Amino acid sequence: MTDSVRVIGVSALHGRVLAVDRVDAVFRAGAVTAVTGGNGSGKSALVAVVAGVHPAAQGEVVRPPGGVALVPQxxxxxxxxxxxxxxxxxxxxxxxxxxxxxxxxxxxxxxxxxxxxxxxxxxxxxxxxxxxxxxxxxxxxxxxxxxxAPVLLLDEPTAGVDAPARAWIEDALAAEADRGTVVVHITHDPASVERAGYRLHLEAGRVAAPVPPTAGAGIGVRS
Known part of the structure; x- marks a missing residue:
């Protein structure tokens, strides 16, 4: 697990609102993880904390050396x-x-x-x-x-793009994971969730369990 990203008891604020609430998770090297949840569920805040561009109110994120690449929407x-x-x-x-x-x-x-x-x-x-x-x-x-970078984080990389662009992007993410990279992307697209190796589903800033049956259940379970 030394090349993976570990999120340990992380909470984060968005203004005065608790956006991420005591999240524990492991984002695996060599795999694509889809982060899902409704609007306001804490997806972007969690990814920003993992990227190191938003402070955690508590907890810690353990990253492999070499930096993080963050791709905005x-x-x-x-x-x-x-x-x-x-x-x-x-x-x-x-x-x-x-x-x-x-x-x-x-x-x-x-x-x-x-x-x-x-x-x-x-x-x-x-x-x-x-x-x-x-x-x-x-x-x-x-x-x-x-x-x-050993960690690649993306905020809805396929949102609003056509099918050919989506295919190019998803193929590239899969190839990057094959290189051993930690690949994490936020998505609302069921097809993208299905293609990801793992899923982390958030509700109200917390990890939700169980997640819908089509995507497995819990953290670290293949979709």
Whole structure:
């Protein structure tokens, strides 16, 4: 379990509201885990705590060394636009080289691999703003893959995309898990839940048990 992520008694606040309430969970290396639950169930807050971008009010998260890649649901308004697809994916290497550092040959190879895995190689020279929503989302996931972190967290990566884009993204997540990465994504899509190896279902900030029979029951049970 040394390469997995362990969540131990974690609670977290959203403002003054308890968003995550004493959650215990294990996100396994080499597997895709779907985090599910209704609106306000604490999914995004839990993933933010696991990513280290939101503080835990209590408890702790034990992560493998090497950092965490966090892929948001969409491009935020403060992203530096316009920029090309290749440049956007290359941003995933900034944590290694710094924003102004030059990418080495290995970095360029990683960027090219991430673009190929998401089917955006032929879009490399196009501007992000000129892409469809599904294309932009694939570029965003490719940027996450380019980080080559041992933990990959995604907030609804297939929300609002068409079937081909969904297939590219889900295939890439499965391949990333096959590399030994901890892959965790929030989803409302039953097909994505079915494809994931494991499911963590939240209700009112707590792990719910049992979960619907189609997705197994409890933590660490295959879907």
């Amino acid at each position: 969409s491009w935020s308004a403060d992203r530096p636009l316009p920029l090309s697809v290749r440049a956007a994916v290359a941003m995933g290497r900034w944590h290694r080289r710094g924003r102004w550092g030059r990418l080495c040959t290995a970095d360029h190879a990683i960027v090219a691999d991430a673009m190929e895995r998401l089917g955006v190689t032929d879009l490399a020279g196009r501007q992000i703003g000129a892409l469809s929503g599904g294309q932009r989302q694939r570029v965003l996931v490719a940027q996450g893959l380019a980080q080559r």
